[in-house]
Amino acid sequence: MQEIDLYRPSLTKKWRPVKSFNIKSFILIAVFGGVIPFIILGTINARWLRAPGKDISLFVSAGLLLEAIKWLLFLQSSHGVIPVDYGPIHIGYRIACVFLFIYYYQLMKKPFHFYLRTNGVTETLVQPGVYLIALGLLIDFASFVFIL
Amino acid sequence: MDVTAFIDRELAVVDYLFSVDKYEEAVPHLQNILQQNPVHPQALFFLALVYYGREQFEETRRLCVDALVNGFDKEGAYGVIAAAYEKEYRYPAAEEAYLQGLQANPNSAVLHADYARLMMVTGFWDKARALLNKAMELEPTNQNVINAMIDFSFAEMDEKKQREAIQSLMENGSDEIKKIVKLSLYHHFKGDYKQAREYAVQAFLMDPANRNLLALVEGCDYALHPLFLPRRLIGKLGGGAVVFLAIFTVLVLLAALNLDVILAIVFYSFVALVLYNWMVAPVLYHLIVRGKDPWTK
Structure with a gap:
């Protein structure tokens, strides 16, 4: 573990106040918005919480992998390579989003809990949540248009 | 003179x-x-x-x-x-x-502990932990150091450290009321509101003029009241977002299975639950309970 210099200032010019959304509500973004909005919001929040870079990378990689799998299945389905309709793929994708949320929650549980106990106030998610879910729906719509 | x-x-x-x-x-x-x-x-x-x-x-x-x-x-x-x-x-x-x-x-343990608190608030949790360890090395029985350690162990969700810090507070704390308030908060954070209330009442009886202690008792009463039972259950299930999603999933499944009557019952029950939790229960609590509470008159 890296040695911490206790007597060197930490709050330098680069320092930004720690803050967070209520990460439990991210499940709504994940399910209704999909992976891309969830990755955007999750990464921003993880950076606010000063989560380790390794955890953020793992989360983003898992999300991108899930999105890639969805696209692959959509394309294969549209070309008739696999005998599965869009509907089941879409439902499976949403369920996978819930698992991605659980993974994210496990990664961020400790820093988020720490933040709540020491600062106590979370940022409101209503406005960014609505924008991001709209973005997710737009991506879904675009993907259908592209495939069809 | x-x-x-x-x-x-x-x-x-x-x-x-x-x-x-x-x-x-x-x-x-x-x-x-x-x-x-x-x-x-x-x-x-x-x-x-x-x-x-x-x-x-x-x-x-x-x-x-x-x-x-x-x-x-x-x-x-x-x-x-x-x-x-x-x-x-x-x-x-x-x-x-x-x-x-x-x-x-x-070698000031108090300054180390207070600096650790600042590091906790600003998000430098590893440094806060190191500073607190240093403070404990310097003066393990100091009240400020123990208090900071308790707050840190609550934040870190470290049960072992919490028990150690509470034990240390009981052995070394000088102010009885502060000790009891800490114990009340300890149980409050753990979700044991009944025990938290008992400690809060003890502290209030020792200093009945203290409005903050009264607020602590009221906070426990509020959390414990049967009117808020559904809210506590939702909290135990993982919070409003998780329950909303679960209900939403059930509604989609019922719609897919064409169970219209059950779908309507579940939907209207959910709407009623939301309205009750966030509008009716707080108003009822205010009208019925606070009106009868002798401490708030």
């Missing part, structure tokens, strides 16, 4: 008044001292604490600097300067004051 004897007598009165939290009543005595000796470091520091209580932080810092210049203990003065900056959310300046204090007094 001899000036030194007069100042000593006034300081003893101020000391007593501070020990019983009567800060404003100490002001005339402090002014008496400063009339005799305008640069009396202890009087300047006590006056700084009065200004701190009045939330006049600029004046607090000026008086602390005056006290420092005139030879007051650096641990105390820098600690208060830093705390005044913290109250104004000027965290980098607060850190600078802590570091100056630690440079002057590297």
Whole structure:
């Protein structure tokens, strides 16, 4: 573990106040918005919480992998390579989003809990949540248009 | 009367008044001292604490600097300067004051613990942990250090450290009310509201004039009341978002299975639950319970 210099200032010019959304509500973004909005919001929040870079990378990689799998299945389905309709793929994708949320929650549980106990106030998610879910729906719509 | 004897007598009165939290009543005595000796470091520091209580932080810092210049203990003065900056959310300046204090007094457990608190609030949790460990090494029985350790262990969700810190508080804490309040908060954070309420009532009975303790009892009453049972259940299930999603999934499944009657029942029950939890229950609590509570009349 890296040695911490206790007597060197930490709050330098680069320092930004720690803050967070209520990460439990991210499940709504994940399910209704999909992976891309969830990755955007999750990464921003993880950076606010000063989560380790390794955890953020793992989360983003898992999300991108899930999105890639969805696209692959959509394309294969549209070309008739696999005998599965869009509907089941879409439902499976949403369920996978819930698992991605659980993974994210496990990664961020400790820093988020720490933040709540020491600062106590979370940022409101209503406005960014609505924008991001709209973005997710737009991506879904675009993907259908592209495939069809 | 001899000036030194007069100042000593006034300081003893101020000391007593501070020990019983009567800060404003100490002001005339402090002014008496400063009339005799305008640069009396202890009087300047006590006056700084009065200004701190009045939330006049600029004046607090000026008086602390005056006290420092005139030879007051650096641990105390820098600690208060830093705390005044913290109250104004000027965290980098607060850190600078802590570091100056630690440079002057590297073995101050209190400054280490207070600096650790600042690091907790600003998100440097590893550094906060290291500072607290250092404070524990220096003075494991100090009340401030134990309190900071308890807060840190709650934040870190470390059950073992929580038990150790509470044990240490019980053995070394000097203020009985603070001890009991800490125990109440400990159980409150763990979700054991019943036990938290018992401790809060004990603390309130020891100091019935303290409105903060009354607020603590009321907070427990609020959390414990049967009107809020659905809200507690939702909390145990993972929060509003998780329950909303679960209900949404059930609604989609029922729609897919064409179970229209059950779908309608579930949907309207869910709407009723939402309305009850966030609108009806708080209003009912306010109308029925608070109206009957003798403490709030």
